Amino acid sequence: MENKILLSHGSGGKQTSSLINNLFVKYFDNNIIKAMNDSAQIKLVGTRIAFTTDSFVISPQFFKGGDIGKLAVCGTVNDLSVSGARPCYLTSAFIIEEGYSMESLELIVKSMAETAKKxxxxxxxxxxxxxxxxxxDGVxxxxxxxxxxxxxxxISASRAEVGDLIIVNGNIGEHGMSIMCERSGIDIYGELxxxxxxxxxxxxxMLKVCKDIHVIRDATRGGIAAVLNEIAEASDVSVELNYENIPVSEEVKGACELLGLDPLYIANEGKLCCFVPKEYALNVLKEMKKNVLGKNAAIIGKVVEETHYKVYLKTVVGGKRIVDMSSGEQFPRIC
Structure with a gap:
């Protein structure tokens, strides 16, 4: 590991993985943390629970589509949900800078309350x-x-099986790209x-249609690329993606072309990817499309026998492109 913490250690890519495995997992050594899921699955007397925690340091704190308060609730609710749990209770802790606007803080707390109710x-x-x-920096x-x-x-990152089809619930890259454009003052035409x-x-x-969904993960830091690499590594399989099937909005495509970025590596806050046995995949996809958050759901790839590449993309011309975890920092402070 490096001698000092870098911004890239929080990006969700290779440096984040190294920090987690070589420091935190090394010392917090137990089977629950080694499972590397979005929530710890714990057995208590009479019930099984999922338990998770997360911190939010986004800049700017108010953005198109939300704010740090909405983000904090959604991030934790989603980590519980993709672990196969019904979210029940949250706690919240605030670290506030002296001089921060009381009006802004009230807007954030109100947003958290409304999102929790939803x-x-x-x-x-x-x-x-x-x-x-x-x-x-503010709060x-x-x-x-x-x-x-x-x-x-x-549901576990280690349960992906050869033959599983991979589904995302909609257009990728919208959160990270929106934050980047707002921060940089870039005005993108459309509804980004x-x-x-x-x-x-x-x-x-989704779980009512198929109780045997093998993996569900929300693709936050590091985007779809990071999540798929983590799952491929945990399950010891390879993932083949089909470029033409990956849903990306025209606004995100345009912004990525302008900035020289790849939507696969851009953070999301309302997108999940799931690994579903082939025989159930179409039923799950159909059910997802009934929900407003799944109307643009698509099958983007499949799990294949292990190859030299853990995750790769089939291009429109029939070639293959390796999709590795990101190295370095694209978007500081996006969650």
Whole structure:
């Protein structure tokens, strides 16, 4: 590992993976953390729960499609949901910079309350710390969530199997690209905005159609590329993506072409990818399309026998392009 923490250690790419595995997993050594899922799955007397925590340091804190408060609730609700749990309760902790606008803070808290109500969860505890001016950029939020795991559901990054079809619930790259454009003052024609939304209702509908979905992950930092590489590594399989099937809006395509970026590596906050047995995939896709958050869902690839490339893309001309985890930092402070 490097001698100092870099911004790239928070990007969701190779440096993040190295930091997690070579430091945190090394010392917090147990079977639960080694599973590397979005939520820890824990057995208590009489029930099984999912338990997760996350911190949010986005800049700007208000953006098209949401704000740091909405993001904090959605991020934690979604981590519980893609683990096969029904989100129930959240806690929230605020680290606030001295001099921060009370009006802005009220807007953030109100947004959290509205998003929690939409997701059907309760914010039941929290903490507040105020630090000297300059020690925090406005406000940072940490949220912790508890959810009740559905019966007879076994979702894990290590369960991808050869033959599984891979589905995403809609256009990728909208959150990260929207934040980047707002931060840089780039005006993109159209309706480019963050896709930040709670996914628990969508996931619940998917699991009613197929209880044997092998993997579900929300593609946040590092985008679809990072998530697919993590799953391929955990399941010891390879992933073949079909370029023509990956849904990307014209606004994101245009912004990526302008900035020389790849939508596969751009963060999302309302997009998941799931690995579904082939015989159930079309039914799951049909159910997803009934939900407003899945109307642009598409099958983007499949799991194949392990090859030299963990994740690769079939191009329009029939070639193959390796889709590795990102190295370095594309978008600081996007979640």
């Amino acid at each position: 997701a059907g969860v309760k914010i039941v505890a929290g903490d507040t710390k105020v630090v000297e001016k300059g020690n925090v 940072y939020i940490n949220t912790t969530g508890i959810g009740e795991l559905y019966n007879n559901i076994n 905005k963050s896709d930040c939304d709670p996914l628990n209702e969508l996931v619940g509908c």
